[in-house]
Amino acid sequence: MLKEKNINILKYSFLIAFILGSLGSLGLAPFNIFVITLLSIVFSIFLLEKQDRLRKAFYIGLFYGLGFYISSLYWIAISFKVANMGGYLLGSLAVFILCFFLALFSGLTYYLIKRFSKKNNLFFNSLLIIFLFSFFDWVKGNILWGFPWTPISSxxxxxxxxxxxxxxxxxxxxxxxxxxxxxxxxxxxxxIKLSVTFFIPFIVILSISNFSNKHIEYISQDFQVRLVQPNISQADKWDKEKTASNFQKLIDLSKNYNGKNIDLVIWPETSILFDIQQNKAKGLFLRESFKNIENIIIGGIRREKINDLNRIYNSLFLIDNKSNPIKYHDKQKLVPFGEYIPFRDLLKNKNILLGGIDFSSGKKFNLLKLNDDLQILPLICYEVIFPKITKPKNSKYDLIVNITNDAWFGNSRGPYQHLALSRIRAVLEGKYMLRVANTGISAIIDNNGKLIERININKSGFIDKKLVLYKKNTLYNYTGDSIFFILLIVLILVLIVINFKNGIKNKI
Structure with a gap:
């Protein structure tokens, strides 16, 4: 009877792996059922044990990865429909190619586990699984242009x-x-004894990080902010006939301050479609309109000419009420196929996509100073998921501002995952984050990742909040990913030693 069940499991093992991967994605936002993710990986390892060939082991990982990534990232296809770039058909194809590429690494992980695991050596096999899963999780997040969107830790x-x-x-x-x-x-x-041994590190680190990381530094008291979420659809946003009304909506949401002074108002990514530096009249109009506002951050388009070539940037502008020059940050980490076409020069018709011009990547990083006490780290859209790329080395700042436009993805899992990754970034840095979306989820996130206040998806409005700002010096700020790489090296050394000792025993 048991033999028949094993035969049935083996017969449908690839389908089971795909289903397990799909269920595994339920641990990500907005569902956050982390137990299902953990169990799905455990059952996929049991399924791997039953395979008698390396090729089958690879396919178990491949199909698990396909199930996980398709269920996690399907929402990317919506942006192709919204942008009128081939609709759901081209979007689905793009998502499948991306997910297949990521799933190849899952396949390789399972293949190597099967290839190097040893009979009757649970400790070695356990360390091998941890090493390979961890290493390829990092590879998937950093290879090529980098896409650390779905790390298991999220x-x-x-x-x-x-x-x-x-x-x-x-x-x-x-x-x-x-x-x-x-x-x-x-x-x-x-x-059970070995199980407890591997369970202890998780409990210890969880406890230490919650009870000993209390080195808080006071920054500013009574810092009044307003986060503006206009909820303008993509169709309306890029409609030239609605440019004026969209601009007025943002102004109306910002001016309703009942006579109180506001230290900082923030508008979302590409909230204006003109270069505020070049359009002096609009810049003057904003300053005149917001006399009770110390600073306003606006997402917009910046244009410049370099060597007779016109360049455009997805930028964040900082305007104060003291007639100082407008400061800006150009987005450094651009979205492939959304903001630029990779290998456009190889296309026969270079003008077929995005009107023949790509956004340019920002070359210089600018921390933006709000006042004598506060300096901000500006992040545009998914720059928030790249902790090391999007800030100068040894830079000092007190507050993170992330502007984004999640209207591309509708009411899907995408905006919720984006928010979750923003919460992680706030904890990594130990800083408050002010996150403003055109639509999506705008939020104030404290330095522990707690959501202080939010505006939900497809809602128009603003958040008014008087904050007492703190920051803390996290271990990650000092070490970065060094701890991870040290642990990887330790793991592989232990595996080599165990393998070497087993080899000596076999010879004896």
Missing amino acids: IWSFNSKTLAPFSYMGIWGYSMLTYTLVIAIYLFKKN
């Missing part, structure tokens, strides 16, 4: 307590810690 983004280890371990270190928890569950019926 399943812990739902609560400030479970977010805390990010401040110590970083994204990839916390992913490794999560895989130790997976192994603890996997070993529960095989070897």
